[in-house]
Amino acid sequence: MAGWSAIAGTHNYAVPDRVSAEALTEALAEYGFAMVVARPAQAEGWIVCALDEGPYPVDVQGHRTIDAVGKAAARLARGFGGYRQGGSRCDPGMLTHFRNAPIVRTNPGARPPVPTVVIAPAPPSYALELTPDPVSDAHADPSGLDEIEWSELDHAHGPAEDIPELIRALARDDDNWDALLDELFGDNLLHQGSCYSATAPALPFVGRLITTGGLRASRRLDLYTWLVTAADCLPAGVLADAEPASVRGRAPDAAPWTPDVHIAVGEQLPALLTRWEAEPPATRYVLACLAALYPDQGRRMVEDVAAMATRYAGHRPGEYLRIAEALLRGEDTRALTIAEQIFGWDEDLDADWLDAPNVTDAFRAGHVLADGTLRIVSNTA
Structure with a gap:
């Protein structure tokens, strides 16, 4: 501009x-x-x-x-x-x-009606810490990786035969981490926000990379955020189809493979939540988001998430944690109300997410939470 x-x-x-x-x-x-x-x-x-x-x-x-x-x-x-x-x-x-x-x-000289838009003051940001970070000597268990017929599955660029080696290479945790991670997710499994037949089968092995505790916090944060991205593909796709579906008189459709991917992330959540106490604030923050996207599995963490929201009250992370707490308490309408309040100051949110027709409050608020979480954790200390 x-x-x-x-x-x-x-x-x-x-x-x-x-x-x-x-x-x-x-x-x-x-x-x-x-x-x-x-x-x-x-x-x-x-x-x-x-x-x-x-x-x-x-x-x-x-x-x-x-x-x-x-x-x-x-x-x-x-x-x-x-x-x-x-x-x-x-x-x-x-x-x-x-x-x-x-x-x-x-219609020369005409101008459409201009609604009044009020921008609220944004709360201060907060750099979430990646310490303390106890790392073990454990290594992820790759068993079962070769039992999947990857050649019969696809990612963004064709047959998924390269997925096992990419996962093994990530487990080695060398200097190629960033490039490997981008190839695995950004290029292949979640390319441009799309899911594929190989996406869901790969996610349990990604979860194991986290739960073994052998990766340092910055690496775990990378993996956690990709899991949030994967989990959010279902609500994101439904929201994108909401308005066309409403005009055509049908329910909004999920994008291809996103229901399977959403389920696959949820299946990893119980094991991931066992790491709550061991995780530093930045990765714990993403865990709180994941728990809220799966309230049935994550509800046992509601008081921990509430305490975290209180800790960061008055800062941007705390506002998004209020959405997470409301979703975990089953208060979906309140979660959406909080999301609407955040829209008043967060310039990156899309108003269409908040009032998409024929979409549940939980999906709308959850998508706002996921989107905000990914931006919040880009600022770590």
């Missing part, structure tokens, strides 16, 4: 056909957008693009306000079988690049 004079942008809405696109384009222009265009989508249907000239201030307030404008207009789009499909943010001068399309409607 360096050099931008202000924030402008586009709001995109997917509709099923040209007739719907023409009608929604006209309606959005009447609603107050100075220009609305529509073009065929790459796959199927049409994309209606409302050009929002703003101008909005180049800060969090501006981003939140233009987001709120697009969200309000989405309610109009639903009447034409449409739902939000991304958009862009740019300097006002860049909007000329979006104007060429088969359907164009203009």
